[in-house]
Every structure is written in structure tokens, then in C-alpha cells.
Amino acid sequence: MMHSYTELNPDRLSLGHPLIQCQGFVFDVDGVLVRGEEIIPRSPEAIERLRRGGKKVIFISNNSTKSREEYIAKFTRIGIPVTADDLVLSTYATARYVANEKPKAKVYMVGAPGLRRELELAGLELVDDPLVADYAVVGSAFNGKGQLTPENGERITGALRALYHANAKFVATNPDRIFPAKDGVIPGTGAVIGALSYMVDRKPDAIIGKPSPYIVKIALGRLGLSASECAIVGDMDTDMLAGQGMNMTTIFVRSGAMTEEKLHSLGVTPSFAFDSVIDILELEAKGAKEK
Secondary structure, three states, X not given: OOOOOOOOOOOOOOOOOHHHHOOEEEEOOEOOOEEOOEEOOOHHHHHHHHHHOOOEEEEEEOOOOOOHHHHHHHHHXXXXXXOHHHEEEHHHHHHHHHHHHOOOOEEEEEOOHHHHHHHHHOOOEEOOOHHHOOEEEEOOOEOOOXXXXXXXXXXXXXXXXXXXOOOOEEXXXXXXXXXXXXXXXXXXXXXXXXXXXXXXXXXXXXXXXXXOHHHHHHHHHHHOOOHHHEEEEEOOHHHHHHHHHOOOEEEEEOOOOOOHHHHHHOOOOOOEEEOOOHHHHOOOOOOOOOO
């Protein structure tokens, strides 16, 4: 179906168009708004126009390397004003999940300083001895170039011992196998999950990031809207599956790590597909699709 040029604005868009019914938009970040530190063209403009049109916007990310503090600084650099309440990150959601299950739990972690920061903010005790751990929390073990960091190389062995010897609960920040970087995809948290799961013959007890409903429900709670009133915008199957699982409108953008062909090969069909986020608002014949 072709769409004439218009803004996604209640005053200018036909009330019969499906997207006008969406009062809230849940945006993935990496591959949707940015690639690494590089801004995807006109993504800040798209967010500003949605907000100006009266839409509620929140950001959700499976990135397991950054804290909310770091993301606020990142959004400031790219020109999108946010507060901590606008950000639902897998690091924060994972820390919240563990703290809700067992306040002040002893946690042995694999991952970046951003994950450590969120675990500490949640009142959890970070331990270096895997044999005393209540939880083994696993995030990405790789730097921005896809290289396994020296510390995390050692910590994967520690996590193995926490799971094998201490029978710690196995919690992962997200299931993403790959992650979009400036020069191409790099290994994601799923690479660590896969290695540990194979070694101990055991799947994680919980995976917090998309497509888990846990993290999406946090985002919807922040918006104060029902799932049917909202759209999720992403570049990965995990984004689309998260939205489908919650009965949200799903919008796939081709600016990230996954091709539309790969998405369809996985049996996932989004409500809409666009080249980039700005095209959501400029509904031209750029490949917008409806179910």
C-alpha cells in the first residue's frame, strides 16, 4: 500500500491510518537511532517530531554494556533529550530483576562497567569469588570492536565455576547473537550464553532483554499505555518478537544489523518496514508494508 507524504501528526494524518492509533513509541537504539557513536541520519529529528505531535516516546535497549548514566550522555551527544525514566536498558532491567528476586544477592558477573554500575545501584553485592555467588549474571564480554576483553576472558571461566560448582542462578541480560557496530556486526551476549550453556548443559534461568516480556512491560509501564496503543521500532528479530508477544504494532527498520530477508526467513513479519526511522513520519513509497 502506497502512502502520500505527510507527518505522523494527529492534525495532519488521516485518522484512518494504522500508525495514528499508536499513542506511544518504544524505540530500540543501536541500529535504529545510532550505529556505535554514528548517528543514523535524521533520527533525532524523527524523535523530536513524534514528541511535537503529542506521541509518547521511550527507549529500550538490549545493549548490556552501558548504564543509564552513560546512555544519557550518549543521547546528549546525538541531540535527543532524555531522562533516566525514558531509558529501559537490559542492564537496568537485569539488575532490577535480580534485586526483586533476592535483595542484596551475591552476584558474579561477566560484562562491562555499565552492567556493574546498574547492579551496584540496585543494592546487589558484586563478588569476585564465583563459589559464593547466588547469581551468575552474564552480559556482553566484548568491546566495541568485537574483541573479547582480557578481564571477561577470565570472568567467563569464573561464571562457569559459579554455575557448575556453586549452582548459581543463571541470568542473562539479553539473547542477541550479534550486535550492530559502525564497521559491521560484532558478537553479542548470545555468544557468551551459548558457550556457558554448552559447557554446563543448562539454559539460563532468565533472559531479561527483548523478546522477553519483562523488559517490555517496564517500558509500557513508563508510558502509561496499553500494548495495543503502542508501536515498537527495531532492527532485529528480537524487537519484532517482543512487540508481537505483547500485541504491539511492530515497525522494522532496515538501518541496522538484520536484513529484511533474514527477518522473513525466521518467520517474522512486521506490521510495517521502513528504510530508517525518519521514513516512519514521511510515509512515501519507500517500502512501507502492512500486514
